[in-house]
Amino acid sequence: MAVSFPFGPRFKAVVGFSVSLVITIFGLLLVTFIIGRVVPIDPVLAIVGERATQAQIEATRVALGLDKPLVEQFFIYVFNAFQGDLGASIRTGEPVIEAVARHFPATLELATLATIIGVIAGVPAGVLAATRPGSIADHIVRLVGLMGYSMPVFWLGLIGLLVFYGHLGWVGGPGRLDAVYDMMYDFEVPQRSGMILIDTALAGRWDMFSNAISHIILPAGLLGYVSMAYISRMTRSFMMNELSQEYITTARVKGMPEWRVVWVHAMKNVAVPLITVVALSYAYLLEGSVLTETIFAWPGLGSYITDALMVADMPAVLGGTVVVGLAFVALNMVSDLLYRLVDPRAR
Amino acid sequence: MTLLSVKDLRVTFDTEAGVVEAVRGVSFSLGRERLGIVGESGSGKTMTGRSVLRLIRPPGRIAAESMVFDGQDLMRASEREMRALRGKRIAMVMQDPKYSLNPVMQIGAQLMEGLRQRDRVGRAEAKKAAIAALEAVQIRDPERVMGAYPHELSGGMGQRVMIAMMLIPNPDLLIADEPTSALDVTVQAEVLSILDGLVRDRGMGLIFISHDLRLVARFCDRVLVMYKGRIVEELAARDLLSANHPYTRGLLDCLPRIGGSRGPLPGLDRTADWAQG
Amino acid sequence: MIEVCNLSVTFQAKGREVRAVEDVSLSVAKGESFGLVGESGSGKSTILRAICGLAPVTAGEISIGGQKVPTPRGRAFAARVQMVFQDPYASIHPRHTIDRTLSEPLALHGIGDTDARVMQALADVGLPTGFRFRYPHQLSGGQRQRVAIARALMLEPEVLLLDEPTSALDASVQAETLNLLSRLRETRGLTFLMVSHDLAVIDHMCDRVLVMQIGRSVEEMSRDDLAAARMQTAYARSLFDASADRMLG
Amino acid sequence: MAGTMAWLRDQNPQSRMQARLGQWYLGWLRLRRNPLAMIGLAIIAVLLVVAAFAPWLAPYDPVAQNLRGRLLPPGTEGHLLGTDDFGRDILTRILYGSRITLYIVALVAVTAPVVGLVIGTVAGYFGGWVDEVLMRITDIFLAFPRLILALALVAVLGPGIENAVLAIALTAWPPYARVARAETLTVRNSDYIAAVRLQGAGAARIIWGHVVPMCLPSVVIRVTLDMAGVILTAAGLGFLGLGAQPPLPEWGLMISAGRKYLFEQWWVATMPGLAIFVVSLGFNLLGDGLRDVLDPRSAGK
């Protein structure tokens, strides 16, 4: 007998999902809070500096609310966080949320482009390798992939910068734009997304757009290579697995051409686990590949957090971390939804 | 007239443990009739069937003196020519419907794929053909099944969908690999009568693979009995139940029967001469 | 020996309720062999699993040897009742040697003398002792099923639940396995509760049969009634008719 | 020799030991056919040898400075790979550094996967709220940027190589937990688990004896593949002053110290970079090969 419940199991799933999301966010805040308190770096000292008197130190401690009981501090922290207030940076006094809002689009832009490159290059490479296991092409794809896995990325970045920018002059240098455009960007382009490629395209500033491309292409290509390494290798193994399934033979029995067998029949199945893989690699790029950002003077979230880390600017570190964590959770959510979409068995 | 003639077919697998010979020199020919292939599990029935479509996956290799289908030597046909034959003229009902249907494609799409992709048939027309085919194999609610995914079907339904899918293009030769093993006994009879009708009315050739000797005896015209990749006996189906070959006999006798004796069932004697080599 | 009273089993699968078994009763005497037949999905396996505590019992009672079974079943139950599963490829741990698989129950129940018992068990099911340290993938389906039977017998139970023990096997191997089971039952005085969809197999092995259809029991009959086609319900008859070619000869 | 092989290949082993060794031998045969994996294995073997015999192989003292002979290019008399900014022989430091790398890798490899396995199998086996709680924790840890979590842990425990390793291990376990859980979910409803449960086995015994062996191959594969990341993370911590402390010849530390010389004295950062690259590649190649050997899916029937 079917129970007629107006929302049905899907509603239940959504509720369960939201609950676990809230728990994850809460946990994220709790852990960052704990980290902020157990780190033996005194935020007060970091703010007032070397010359401060004891009285100034005490005054600041009270101003920051650090004299209150821990539990109370935590609830204030959570309360503020849910209102979008992650505190102010110790170094710059800037509200962390504003700094993150400035840095995150840069990271997002880089990570997105890198992931696109990784998928566009990685999926066909993986498929190629899987359809000809043991061939030269397979070995090349595997080796190139494994090298991408093993390469110290920042080293490759420095070399790339030296060669493609320093010697050959094919690409723009560090930074998101040439200085000329960088100055103009703030004043002449409405900043809708914070992502230069999108904003300049929307504003029809193609000169600036192409300049931005010349700057992003090298770091994105580099990160794209790493992501390609991961994606191609996973694609290869998923694809090989699918190609050994019986339904592939069925498709061939029906006389389907090989491209259709691989790219439609097998690919639809490969797409299911691949979504998770791509989301994961995207998430890791969003965490910020710190060293790449540093080398390319890319004002992303990864370098923001690391710089803050270096000077023990804990509110900035933790605020940035919470945002990265949220991005991670959000991505997970999206990949989960996509997963349900492509896999009828998961619905 | 002969539709298919196979001479000295061999299928080998290069594995870690050495070369496995799955089919070792099988020869047979087939007219527009029902040819049964029986034998215990692993005797090479499926491999023989698949070889006709040249669909043995590496590390498997096919070798044959000749394999002529309707005047065309399949061993010498290009991959392109083979593709033109597959599905359209030679079709095969795969053994295990659970794994033989694409899990993330709707049944309808899989049914219509051949028509739409190869024959460039319009959507509406293809759908009509697909529904008709489903009805032909006794599926009650074809509209619903068209929109379903394989995991939503029972094993028997899957098997019927498989049969419907292969019959849509009206092939000249159908290789049916245990097409009724998952079917309820009642549906089984229906499906068999459909296949029977196709052979009789349209002159289709049918290779019927099964390990159920009694079923084959009732349904087929001729039978090949396989053991370890070889044909040990070829005989008319009506003679099967009275076969004399000890292997065939053994296969028959080891089945229990309703109302039979409850003493120990006779087993196969694998030490005999025929079992060697 | 086995008493099942008004058993119902309901699964919760993705928010839907699947009533796998509804209100089924059966009783098996000591030393008897009882069969369960029915089409696929009729709930045969579920009844066996419910007895073993592997399926959620929503209503009804199960007792073994006059005592109600405890939940969780516990060791004492394990020593009295064992089960042989349908698929020999899935029921043996792929990364354990046969020796490990067979000695595990001994270790669990603190029974010593492992070596001798394992060797004896292999001999009992007709496997060469050289197989002792093989891995399952080095065995054929029939050999695996023998191992599974040997494992079930390690604890010397009184009751053996057999879930289609031969449906994954070849006809000739099926014969060997059925012979083995019959022999063991005789020598050890076991009580069998056996599931199959093959009436001929049931007829060969069992004294009484319960016919099932979509989770309900349809008809219970003796072996003689079956052989003589004296069935009351249409469903049982249709099953019998479809299996009629089993009698051809 | 031939006798040993036959003994290993025996279809009917006489003892547990022989059976196990036979399994290993078969795996080895399969691995041996994969040239890339063999290269990886060779690299790791060389790493082990170098680490063991560093004092005998290295021409100099790894920490002794010589400011007069600093930044000498590779191939200079007596300095095959050149010297660094303190005039220390880079080859010597790389050779000694292999010990630290190996130490880090070994420590992480024995801690993180164990934690991950336990959490993943327990979550997967019990399901329900246990699963929910453990997986939420895993998610939370997974959502953290690794370096920051490691920093926090080191900040609590104090800097130093052991603590850095511990920090890496504690941040590295969530992926293993996920892998193990996924594997457990596919296994837990199998008949062979039902069979042991039926024999009266408790949860701990089932998880440890029956579930874990099934998860082990996937986890082992992941571990070898993750080692490159571990080496790089350790280097990152060293750079932040939280890992190995100068003047230890830790490769990551060497790179970060040599970074500013990259354009002129490229070898200072490049040589340890290459060392990391080669060793990571070795682990990756081996891991990839092991996947083919161990992965139950590709191993076939």
Add this chain to the structure above:
Amino acid sequence: AETPADTLVIADAIDDIVSLDPGEAYEFSGLDVVNNTYDGLIELDPMKVGELVPGLAESWAVDEAGTTFTFKMKAGVTFSSGNPVTAEDAAFSLQRAVKLNKSPAFILNQFGWTAENVDQMVTAEGDTLTLKTDQAYAPTFLYNCLTSGVASIVDKATVMANEVDGDMGNAWLHNNSAGTGAYVLKSFKPNEGYLLEARSGYWRGDAKLKNVFMRHIPEAATQRLLLEKGDIDIARELTPTDIEGMAGNADVKVQQDVGGQVFYLSFNQKNEAYKNEKFLDAMRWAIDYQGMADTFLKGAMVVHQAYLPKGYLGALEDNPYSLDIEKAKALIAESGITSPKVVMDVRNSSDRMEMAQSIQNTFGQAGIEVELNIGEGAEQLKRYRARQHDATLQSWGPDYPDPHTNASAFSMNADNADDAQTGGLAWRNAYDPGPLHQMTADAVMERDGAKRAAMYAEIQQTHRTTSPFVLMFQIGYQTGMRAGVENFFTGGATDSAAYWAITK
């Protein structure tokens, strides 16, 4: 790519900027901005090092008692808003800085000014500004302090128009400027950069370049690449290696200056061993000052063995110590300390770690075992302030261009008790300077400039041979710039960078 002809593009690490409000700015990068957007009453002339020149005040005088100073404002100077500069603005600016009480406020507080009394101590009347001090300090002390950023004059009307919650325009000045400087602040993004735009009507004459665009680029190698490609005009964070590497490139040049920071090694005298003069002396002879300065610190550090940096009143020029392992060993033997061991706190920055490793090496040769305790800056500062360190490698930057800034830190300690919490460097190392304390206190009151200089010289001579401080280096600035760039002033030891004279 070429930078625009009217724009100067600079690369630097500017993540230290906390605020661009002159009342709050206290870090090097922030003070650079303040120096170009504001002026003080008295200025340091980049062209004439060490000389005090009139800024917004035309002239000044001090009364007999030495406690009342009067400043006559220059006429005709305007703020970037167009408002004329008045004595009222000047008084407001100083009062504001004291009342804001941000980090640099103590520079003004030294003269006895507090939030309560500053309205009486600092007064304006007509074109005259009057400052009263609580004691008769050396006038040079006040004048020097008035050249610092915190004493910059802000546009009272504009600032107060942008006041929020009684912050006297503090929040607004984070991202805006309201001064008389050659440039106005167009935009500022922390950790990314800022843009300055030249104004017309600057009292010193308009800036030569229309825009100054600062990009935050912390990585030295990256800066160098950008510079060599012409994507920036000036690179301020180059390492000695980069400088060496650019030597062959005719498109770029390097300008060498010294800055105000000094680097020192200090020992906590709560450890009795560090009261042993022989042992301390041994360590002074066990450091390879010149070796470091010639190799990995080349150009980045200049050997300097006293606490007042070159460019300051009373700075010492000579460097008596050098590496002498034998001497060091002999001194240790004399000291009677056996198997000495030093635990040295070092910040995790690469130059400091390199210094530390070199010291570790040479100390080792002399028989002193060194254990490095490397950590994050704030964490180490906490230990240092709590007198928990054993030894520490530190740097000290002067707060204002007067010798008292360093002298008070290194050679004054009124109370050496643990709970005194004076925070001075001498106190942190539990160092009782003895008579040096009073000598330093006297020097800041000495009204004769030449005499004052001599006093500081004497104090430092004693300090460097008796204290637990080993002064090693003064920082050097190596600025890389395109060949066409002229007249860039880094500000040296006493001042901040000046952009307005630059041409390219």
